[in-house]
Amino acid sequence: MTVTTPEGFRAAGVAAGLKTSGGPDVALVVNEGPDTAVAGVFTTNRVKAAPVLWSQQVVQGGSVRAVVLNSGGANACTGPAGFQDTHATAEHTAAALTSANAYQVGAGEVAVCSTGLIGERLPMDRLLPGVTAAVESLGDHGGVAAEAIMTTDTRPKTTVVSGAGWTVGGMAKGAGMLAPAMATMLCVLTTDAVAGPATLDAVLRAATRVTFDRVDSDGCMSTNDTVLLLASGASGVTPSEAELASAVTAACHDLARQLLADAEGATKEIAIEVVGAADEDDAVEVGRSVARNNLVKTALFGNDPNWGRILAAVGTTAAAFEPDAVDVAVKGIWVCRSGAAAEDRSKVDLSGRDVTIRIDLHAGAAEATVWTNDLSHAYVHENSAYST
Amino acid sequence: MTVTTPEGFRAAGVAAGLKTSGGPDVALVVNEGPDTAVAGVFTTNRVKAAPVLWSQQVVQGGSVRAVVLNSGGANACTGPAGFQDTHATAEHTAAALTSANAYQVGAGEVAVCSTGLIGERLPMDRLLPGVTAAVESLGDHGGVAAEAIMTTDTRPKTTVVSGAGWTVGGMAKGAGMLAPAMATMLCVLTTDAVAGPATLDAVLRAATRVTFDRVDSDGCMSTNDTVLLLASGASGVTPSEAELASAVTAACHDLARQLLADAEGATKEIAIEVVGAADEDDAVEVGRSVARNNLVKTALFGNDPNWGRILAAVGTTAAAFEPDAVDVAVKGIWVCRSGAAAEDRSKVDLSGRDVTIRIDLHAGAAEATVWTNDLSHAYVHENSAYST
Known part of the structure; x- marks a missing residue:
């Protein structure tokens, strides 16, 4: 029932000491292929966090092997040094994956997402060892990954939608700064359907337009909102664009409903x-x-x-x-x-x-x-x- | 220090039983002339209360003899019947003033302002006797008039700004629904300066643009916002437009500051x-x-x-x-x-x-x-x- 439900995906969630609670705070989602197609939508806030600026570039390449996510710090409004931190995180993730696997991974295939307080540098001395630990514990751990991206969320949010021989899985976090005209939280969707970047992009934009974009919990738009859709093609099935759009929209709807249900302090x-x-x-x-x-x-x-x-x-x-x-x-x-x-x-x-x-x-x-x-x-x- | 400080104005505030508190809830401001020039700015909300629709028409005539104001009900979203209530209030005020004075007053020279709950009809059987009582008690009672327009305000707001031989006085209410792109409350300004409607209009728009329009307490725009500026000419002095604008702006600034200081539940x-x-x-x-x-x-x-x-x-x-x-x-x-x-x-x-x-x-x-x-x-x- 998570991002690791579709074939071709492994995930991990580890505690790296970024959150004072001591809970898991670094998540990793890896696409084992055979395809590594990707699409993404990002906050329209003009003040974008370093990981958003980085991941926008990565997604433009059309191929993503891994997404590394952290809670405990947004890495937003951190200047050039903060961007360098994101770059180093991607480099470290790529190197760790390459050394642990039979395939080569470049930093340009690693998307990065961060969430937490704005305006403070990430403790890289804790984050990078956390990434190493995440690579070492990769497996069918979508549930722990969903826990690792929680901030003020009271529970993890995951979903699965089944197609004919293929599946869409997802996880999301977000309980405040839920706002308009964009994704409004961190969300990673995975599918083992066969679909290229252009199809994924059309499908994802259609889905977020009527789901996440229409959740407006407190009117405040985040600097870090990111929704990624990764396709492994491991099922060998190529659904129609309409079929895929329907499943991705259903997954986004389910996650959006969970976000709303867990919004900060809400009683309605x-x-x-x-x-x-x-x-x-x-x-x-x-x-x-x-x-x-x-x-x-x-x-x-x-x-x-x-x-x-x-x-x-x-x-x-x-x-x-x-x-x-x-x-x-x-x-x-x-x-x-x-x-x-x-x-x-x-x-x-x-x-x-x-x-x-x-x-x-x-x-x-x-x-x-x-x-x-x-x-x-x-x-x-x-x-x-x-x-x- | 009120709307009755400038020469040529009388006012009253009476308890008509519209507010459950039993406090004064009907205010009347009368311009005894010799001039009856007026300007007004109104909410830009497309859902306008009946008194706003009425007073906009009245102000277009360029002459206002009296402003009748009530708290205890906004008379907004009350349909054609609510508009008829406003019309009847103006007619009643005009008739009472005509019978009590040496001059004729038409309903078309009576502006009406209401504030309180949206969506409920006004109790006319209490409001109209209140208007009669207000006409009978007219005098130097700007202070009570300012009390009579309070809703959730904790204190009345009044101001006076002195020119060279002329004066601007004012009163305002408002402690919530303070918002953007318009007047954001009820406010009556009076002056004994000599100025025609066109000058008053230019002066009032310049003043509200940099004062009330830039107070945004809770982002919520009211259906009833009204700011009126009445000129009696009783001082016989004709200030320059710049002099008058400066004084009116200072009066609006002072009232805006008082509104902000009394905003609902604010600690900052x-x-x-x-x-x-x-x-x-x-x-x-x-x-x-x-x-x-x-x-x-x-x-x-x-x-x-x-x-x-x-x-x-x-x-x-x-x-x-x-x-x-x-x-x-x-x-x-x-x-x-x-x-x-x-x-x-x-x-x-x-x-x-x-x-x-x-x-x-x-x-x-x-x-x-x-x-x-x-x-x-x-x-x-x-x-x-x-x-x-």
Whole structure:
């Protein structure tokens, strides 16, 4: 049920002393082939961490043999020295893999991902021995690898989706800085399907566009977001692009759902379904504006179906709609019709964890769903104490 | 020190039973002339409350005799019936003023402002008698009027700025939904200077652009924001437009500062000074992105000078800058130089209430300051319990 479920992949997770907890903090995923095709999507934040700058270059080459990941430090905003640290990590990983295997690995085939505090250098004297240990313990250890990339996550996130004779596996981390317009966390997907880099790229972009890109937990975009898709071709089966896209999208959906369920301090998982939009972009814009509105999020934390705040958030967008034509339902109760009060709001029972908000713009036939969390005391607590 | 300090203005504040607290909740400001010139700026939210739709029309006429304001209900998202309530309030105010005075007042010269919960009709059977009582108690009562417009405000906000033989007075309310690209609260400014509607409009827009528009407490834009400037001409003095703009800007600055100091649940008042920007729009965009970032705001609540989160917020903008050229100082300590760690962050003492963040983009000579608050437990508490 992990990245090592598809054929052709080995993984490891080891404790290198980067995290004060002493838990596993270095993960390695190795593609044994026969293919080493890759695709990736990365944060659109203009302040990109060193490993993002490095891995973007690596992925452009179309071939990745290994992904090395660490928690306990983001290696973001660390200047040229931080980039050199990432480069050295890739070099070290390549050398260790080459000496332990029958094949040659170059640093240019090693993607690097980091997560943790921004602005601090990584302790290389601990990280590099950790990489060596990870290479030595490679095996069917996708579960430990998923643990090693956790930061404030309370549980590892893994998934498997089966095709006809081939499989997609995945792992992800992320519980804060979940935000918009990009991947919003670290995620490694593996498949033993046969697919080239161009196909993988199309499939991955289609999948993230409707899954990770539409999870907006706290509106804050990370410097480190990375989603990688590795294909080993070990199954010998070449699915159609549509089949592969469907499986990868399902895997991303499952991981996105797990991220939302484990978001920092959240007490609600909120689906904002926008329907009747003029086009999909409008629907996403409206959904995101509601997802990011602190007054809506605090109201839901307080079990308050405050549709007025929802309408006020919708009103800040440029989407096509008439204010006096908008309907809003909370958990199926249409508390707002034609921009004014309708069904009795006291009928809405918000005591559970799952909340669906449905907004009908009455401006067309397009729709989209954006997922978010509430804004709770625990979110404030966790994020006011994170680095101290 | 209030709206009744300039000559030619009377005001009142009465308890009409709209607020459960029993405190004053209906305010009236009357311009006795000789002039009745007016200008206004209103929320840019496309979901506008009925009193905003009404007052926009009234202000276009260039003449306002009275402003009637209520707390205890926003009259937003109330449909055609809610608009009719606003119209009836203006008619009632005009009739009561006409019968109590020597001059005729039409409903088209009465601006209306409302604040409170969205989505509920106003109790007109209590509001209209309150208006009658306010007309009967008109006098030098700017202080009570300022109390009557409070919602979650903990104290009234008033100001006076003196010119050469003329004066500007003002009152404002607002402690949440303080947000961007507009007025962000209710505010009535009065002056006994001689100035026509066109001059007032230019002066008011120049003033709000650099004051209220740059306060972004929680990123949430209200449906009701209104700023009105009334000129009686009673001093007989005609200041230059620059003189009047300077005084009105100073009055808005003072009120904006008071709003920020009283923002819901805030423990910090944060000035984000963006310098070295290519142009002023870039500087404002960068300042706003930091002001709205929940991870920055929770870090500051936790007394954590987390400059990495600041840089991550800057990276989400389209402003001109190079990530490896940005400097960040927190309370004068340059914790980030050239996009990486610099001075020891432990030197930053965040224990006080005032925080200055200075961001040098090194991309030009423009600058702007945006003001915000931290995100605290009390904010979550107050906004999760507001309507229940």
